[in-house]
Amino acid sequence: MPYTAPVADQILAMRVCAGVDALAAHERFASLSPDLVEALAEGIGALASGEWAPLDRVGDQQGAVQDGHEVHLPDGFAAAYRAYVEAGWNSIAGAEEFGGQGLPFTLAACVLESLGGANMAFSLLPMLTVGAIEALHHHGSDAQKAMYLPKLISGEWSGTMNLTEPQAGSDVGALRATAAPITEGPHAGKWRITGTKIFITWGEHDLVENIIHLVLARTPGAPAGSRGISLFVVPKFHVNADGTPGARNDVNVVSLEHKLGIHASPTCVMGFGENGECIGEMVGAENAGLKAMFTMMNSARINVGSQGVQVAEAAWQKARDYAQTRVQSARAGSPDKTPVAIIEHPDMRRMLMRMRALTEGARALLYTTAGCVDRGALGDTAAQARADVLVPMLKAWGTDIGEEVASLGIQVHGGMGFMEETGAAQHYRDIRIAAIYEGTNGIQAADLVTRKLGLEGGAVLLTLLAEIEADCADAPQIAALARDCADVARWMIDGAALDARLAGSVPFLKMCAVAVAGWQLQRMARVADTATGDIPRTKPVVAQWFAANIAPEAAGQKALAMGGADLLYALDAATLAS
Amino acid sequence: MPYTAPVADQILAMRVCAGVDALAAHERFASLSPDLVEALAEGIGALASGEWAPLDRVGDQQGAVQDGHEVHLPDGFAAAYRAYVEAGWNSIAGAEEFGGQGLPFTLAACVLESLGGANMAFSLLPMLTVGAIEALHHHGSDAQKAMYLPKLISGEWSGTMNLTEPQAGSDVGALRATAAPITEGPHAGKWRITGTKIFITWGEHDLVENIIHLVLARTPGAPAGSRGISLFVVPKFHVNADGTPGARNDVNVVSLEHKLGIHASPTCVMGFGENGECIGEMVGAENAGLKAMFTMMNSARINVGSQGVQVAEAAWQKARDYAQTRVQSARAGSPDKTPVAIIEHPDMRRMLMRMRALTEGARALLYTTAGCVDRGALGDTAAQARADVLVPMLKAWGTDIGEEVASLGIQVHGGMGFMEETGAAQHYRDIRIAAIYEGTNGIQAADLVTRKLGLEGGAVLLTLLAEIEADCADAPQIAALARDCADVARWMIDGAALDARLAGSVPFLKMCAVAVAGWQLQRMARVADTATGDIPRTKPVVAQWFAANIAPEAAGQKALAMGGADLLYALDAATLAS
Structure with a gap:
């Protein structure tokens, strides 16, 4: 089965995690009704699945080809891009004065998520255009804006x-x-x-x-x-x-x-x-110039974190479909020796549940962050500060789980996963760049433990962690993880050496990201009965499995986060590398 | 710098983990002096580095090519294989009556490790031949042995x-x-x-x-x-x-x-x-026929586990060399704003130390297992039982760390890691099959929690874990992990349902493998002062970092290992996959 945009989960995440209903109450987004949110999610989902996804494999196989000063894309890319532009999808979040639709960033995040799930390589085209739009919008002269923004926002350029x-x-x-x-x-x-x-x-x-x-x-x-x-x-x-x-x-x-x-x-x-x-x-x-680059960095890093969600979703869908149709061996211990679909085997279920839980957790983190960005843009400084703290978590953990889920997708396929024909391997290859570009994940973690942890003397992060703990009485593993995160944060704030903070930064980031994602999954599970599709049945189970498995695993990073840097420098560089 | 076989660490691991000196005391291996062990490790290392490693990239780029009923390898492969055969390397562990050298399996493992570190794809040729030799040696008729074994052992066929x-x-x-x-x-x-x-x-x-x-x-x-x-x-x-x-x-x-x-x-x-x-x-x-296949499965799974070590070593060497020469940014917090080699940055050191510790830990597990196989072949039934328990750990964890280290190798290279020209990406692609073939890692974990855990009513594994705990007084994290492993093992032995055991099998295997590897690194560190090269300085640090970081991380899997299967089956297959 080809890629299908996860529209129902996106809508739920936009409502619960991003708080899009509250955004709609703001005068700037007066046109944003719940119906419109659903229509947009469904519309871009249809275009992504129908027009962009079929080009994912041919794009991988043929690739972009240089011919002198020109670069050609495979057949079909031009038409699919035109369909995207002509339907107005590129202009979702663009400023209305330059022809954009002025909708929240959250909706633009949904558009990119669906496009990238269908075709990650292709979705970089509109993603990069967003960066140029932001740079010019925030720092360009009126003449520059007038010259470039309308065509960039429309997607013609x-x-x-x-x-x-x-x-x-x-x-x-x-x-x-x-x-x-x-x-x-x-x-x-x-x-x-x-x-x-x-x-x-x-x-x-x-x-x-x-x-x-x-x-x-x-x-x-x-x-x-x-x-x-x-x-x-x-x-x-x-x-x-x-x-x-x-x-x-x-x-x-x-x-x-x-x-x-x-x-x-x-x-x-x-x-x-x-x-x-x-x-x-x-x-x-x-x-x-560097300040101008930083302007657009938040949304660019969110969009790269989203790529982890995108590829994870695509890998999950392929694996899930394969596991339902591939028949191999009877259930262990079953008196019935009839071979079953591999989805029935316990460890296969573990892998599939893990893929699903990580993907939905990262999606929850994505829309949580996007919602904070939107509220920040409306003047909510606390929301902006929270976005600043969440962005490195999303960028790094989102792309890390993208890689892990893509690898699990190969594993579910067994030997066929190593063959390029299934496409599982392509996801594993594609997503590997996301942990590197737009600031490596190590740089994200450094950003978290230096600049972001220091916001308001640590209060921005600690307030978030306290909120998680207070709101997760029914998910004790998440509450415990939030306490662990706060322990590490206070240790870092209270004078851990810079090297020690940096040495523990990647494990610490992972802990924090899992705490936020697990919390948001709990919030989604509580209101899942208002969602469509199978979400009312699946979300509570996914959220609970995440809490019971991903949270304690992340808590296992505490010793690494607080381990200090001494052992890392016990050997000089040449000896370490000997 | 091209690949260099890790000869000094191999020799130390063969001595400390495999106990090759004790093997040499046995009459069957009378010719096996310490000098010979070193000469063999150095000899195959030189051939692997000199003849096979230079073909790794061309092999990836040109690949094997079909021409009707024939398959051609890139230029250089034929000559490199001939050099390997003519020097007698294929016959190391072959039976003397069929022209082999009759040396311990441990030495053959060293030969394959060096070949595969140089060129994983190429090393599958001799690796598969070993399987055929074992099948024929154990199950063939005298006529079949006489017809096939000499040419297979020599490597001519x-x-x-x-x-x-x-x-x-x-x-x-x-x-x-x-x-x-x-x-x-x-x-x-x-x-x-x-x-x-x-x-x-x-x-x-x-x-x-x-x-x-x-x-x-x-x-x-x-x-x-x-x-x-x-x-x-x-x-x-x-x-x-x-x-x-x-x-x-x-x-x-x-x-x-x-x-x-x-x-x-x-x-x-x-x-x-x-x-x-x-x-x-x-x-x-x-x-x-299936029984015959099982005969050779132990060594085949060891050899695949070794591939994780092989590729991890190659990835580590590339990353280490890059990190020493790539200059980027000053040290954070340093008054000296001169850019430094990236190996000086804390998170880069964390990644490099992690690569090194996982690689050396998996190597320690490899030679520990190989030594048990050799003692088992000499009639030591306790060693044979221990080998049976260690094989699934080595196969699964060895290949898992191979993938992780290869991915870290890309990350150390930054954007260049995503470019095929550095070769870092090839390691990441190559190693991905090892978690799948020769029994998927899920099947290894199932083997551990069903057949292997049940050996002697659990005593084989529990005795091993008790020995680890007793021997790691100076590495409390390893001792604690061994206790955690024993907790899980007893829970499984004392009546956890089969589904629950299988649901926890992969996390449990990881915990056990880390405990054994960490223990063996401690043992190596204690006698490292008798080793050559930089090992006396590096091994104690690597072993300590492994204990302080990898062990508590693995302990974080305990909740997953004992989580049971209920949540995995809370949804029927169709709903889980919805």
Whole structure:
């Protein structure tokens, strides 16, 4: 059976975890009725399942192909993208003044979740465009907004983010691309960009009229490091006065990377100004480029965390279908020696339940975070602070469970899972990048134990954990885990050395993420009887299994979170690596 | 830096964990001096690193290629295999009466570990041949032994195991291949084999003169299920009276599978008797085929568990080298803002230490198991029983950590890890099969909690756990974990329902494997000062980090191991899968 968007669970999560009904009560979202939420979830689900999912495997097999300065996608991608744009899906959360529908981020998260579950590689195209929209919306001039936002929001044009260079990965401050001011001629006031960027997602392709590159570069005399970085907008085609694409700019794809997965997402090496004629405009203030990047980082990290949910859902669906049809051996201990579908075997059930519980838990965390972002945007500073704390948890744990669930999906398929024809292996390959890009999961954990843990002297996180504990009287394992998390948090706040905090950061993040996800599953289970489909029966069981299994497992990370860094530095680097 | 066999750690593990010095005291291994152990480890390490490792990437890229009834390997494979055979490495543990060197299994395990670390896909060729040798050695007639063993032991011929059919995977009893007796003509007394087998590793290739297929099939009127299966030997070329290969037998490769990894290992669909002329001889008694398969299963499962160690070692070496040379960002909190090699960052150290500790722990478990096999073969029944208990732990946990370490290896590489050029991704793809073949890891866990846990009423496992606890006074986390394991074991022995045992089997296996591995690392650390290289400095730190981190993490599985099966069956299959 092909991928089906998990619409009923998305709707429940949007209601319970994101609180979309309360958002609808706000004047900004006056048009947002419960009916509309359901219609949108069902509509994008249908498009994702019907148009995008059938292209997932051909995208993997054929991949993006470079032909000189052009990159071609497999047959079907152009039509599927057009169908998506023409139905208005790209503009869901865009500002109304630029043609967007002005709906909550939560709805945009639902759109991306369904698209990515159908076709992760393809969904990176709209995901990256969101980044460009945010950068321009928050930091662009009025003229820049007018020039670029309508076409980016509609999806007629796409966007890219150009940060990474060979020597500047996690350390973006080490980048060397340059921007020289142009003082004369038709481009006076603009900048001449020179440099090479790597790992540029959808940097070149043939699905849109124009590609709008957001590029980090250094102006002459800029300070070293991250304080000397400015942001520039560099269109593939210069934009004419009437808004149509004009002459070609001097920015070109140099090569495509040969990757483990997401083969249909062209990962480009981009050359800016190879002929000295790459023209860009500065976005925002000089040397404030990194700040502009941070603006969009929250939603980008949420969207990558969502990819874990997406691929987990797709892997779960494949495994579930296989386990129901594959017949192998009788039940152990059964007097009836008739072979049964493998879903009947205990350890197979364990794997399937684990896949389902992790996927639904991560989805609950996704919409919890998205709802906080929406309330934050409406001025709720507590919600914004909570979003800040949740984002690294979602990005890291969401992508980690994506990998685990994809691996379990292979395991459920047995030998067939290792064969590319089932598609289970593709999920395992595709999702592996998500723990790396948009800030590695280690960087997420560092963000949690340094910047985010320190918010309001630790009160933001500790308040969340106390709320979880208080609300989980009927799920003692979740309450206990929340207490464990608070123990670690206080130990970190109360003076654990920076190295010790960082050494324990990944285990600590996992504990916190599981506590939040388990809590939200409990909340969903309590109101599941108002949901559609099989959720009223399944959610309480899934939530309870999560609490009984995933929570104590996460609690087993406490010793690792508080273990300190001494043993890690007991050997010098050369000896450790001997 | 290319792969280097971990010779010093292998030697220490062979001494401390396998007790190879005690083996050498036995008259059967009179020639086995400590010097010889070291010479063999160094010799195979040099060949593996020098001849086999350089072919790992080309093997992945070019893969095995079918050309009609033939399968070709990339350039270099033939010469590298010849170098291996001509130096006598294939015959290490073979019986002396058939030209083997009669050395302990422990040494053969060392040979395979080094070969597989260099090139996992390639190492499956000798690994499968071992299976054929064991089947024939234990169950073949004198004539069959004389005909096949010398060439298989030397490595001039290779062997395959033909069990799986599309409907018969884990449930091998469901197989349908048939064998009809031949009563007349030149093949009178032999059998006419008909059927299709899938997933046949190295089923066809061009590196040897002859391929000896061991095939499970049903004779006319055989009982249904696993009690009606017989074992046959089916050579690719009939063997002439003088022992040379003669006419072609009617067994052919039908197709090659397109797999996630181990591309250089031809995974064949094999057609037996497509022209009605596939001739085989029965091996052992009629309907006793499955018993014959079990004979070789212990060593095969050990060898697959070893693959986890192999790939983990290779992944660790790549990650370690990258982390020492990749410079990115200053140390957090350091007044010195100079960027450092990433190995200096705390979370990177955590990942590297985890890779190293898991790899060395699994290696310790490997040689512990191998040593028990050797002592068992010398008549030590307690050692044999311990081997029986350890084999499923090694197979499942060894391959699980192989996957985890390979994934960590990608993570250490950051974005470059997702690019195929670094080779980190290949390890992640290659190792994924090891948790599936030779009995899935779920089947290993089921074996542990049913058959193996029941040995001597539980005394075999409980004695092992008590020994661990007693010997780990200086590693309290290991002792505590051993107690937790014993708690679970007693709960299972004292009447937990079969479904509950199976539902907890995978978490329980993990706990036990970690306890044994952690214990053996402690034992190695105590005598590390007699080892060579950096081991005297590194092993105590690695063992201590393992105890402080991996052991409590595994203890976090206790609730999962004892959680029972009720929640897994709270939903019927259709609802669970809804």
